[in-house]
Amino acid sequence: MKKEMYALVKETAAPGLTLKKIPVPKMGVGDVLIKIRKTAICGTDMHIFNWDGWSSRTIRPPMTPGHEFVGEIAAMDKYARGFDIGDIVSGEGHIVCKTCRNCMAGRRHLCKNTVGVGVNCDGAFAEYLCLPYENAVKVSKDIPEDVAACFDPLGNAVHTALKFDVAGEDVLITGAGPIGIMAAIIVRHCGCKHIVITDVNDARLELAKKAAPDCYTLNATRDTLNKAIKDLDMKEGFDVGLEMSGNQSAFADMVDYMNSGGKIALLGLHSERTVINWDHVVFNGLTIQGIYGREMFETWYKMMSMLQTGLDIAPVITHRLDARDYEQGFAAMNSGKSGKVILDWSKIGEEA
């Protein structure tokens, strides 16, 4: 086993990441050591890369970010169970305490003491990642590695999209980022009626159209939801809303255009100043449900099952790069024109 590995390190409290050699992480009790094959870049990683207000409050350099990955089990602590060396795995990036009320009741996604891989501890932008064996998830061989590298955000999309029954329903998705587009593909797979997806960025809406061809795309800077409702001959507003944008007016519009009794799953992060029409919520009996992470591990099970029965999110992946070209990948993400960006770690470190 190598002693050193390449990793993308946030060295100081400043923008950027540095590709450099650091020690291979040491396994603790019950850990598995995963040799990373591919990683995907998340919005969270962009915050860390760009060093914004959230990351300067949250991240403690030096550290290695990254939490969207696929790799293979390279070593196991003697207390790790359920895996063999060489198994292909992805993993849940939320490490829970196992002792709080929610953990004890099996609601691990609601743990108060969650530690985020690649946020609160070293992450996956490296040749090797250490993870508790309970967080590793075996990947079925018929699922492409690029797709498996996106299980974390796909799990967010699955968790949000399946929160409410969408079969036969009209669904509004606000935000055509990768998770919003994945959600459109999922609700179609689950038999919804109309899908309207909104954004303010034409490149993203074009990608949505390509990846989920029968969804109705709408640029909120040019048109209102009235147009969608008229074009689709909808009578009573949306039954289910999936808020993925974190944009205040998108959320406010969603509330205004819901049918009575409509249900909103809220994944987008909003500022405390976001204003919605609370009269609509109360008088129309709306449900607003916050969504965080993935249900452990029901979301993972459903995600894998759907991928094995025709769900295809590969069109959301727009860039595949060698990890050494990471700067290109982060630039693509910063441009606002990319879908998921995959970094391949298989060639890096070969000379060592």
Ligand SMILES: [Zn+2]
């Ligand atoms: Zn992520």
Ligand SMILES: [Zn+2]
């Ligand atoms: Zn807990």
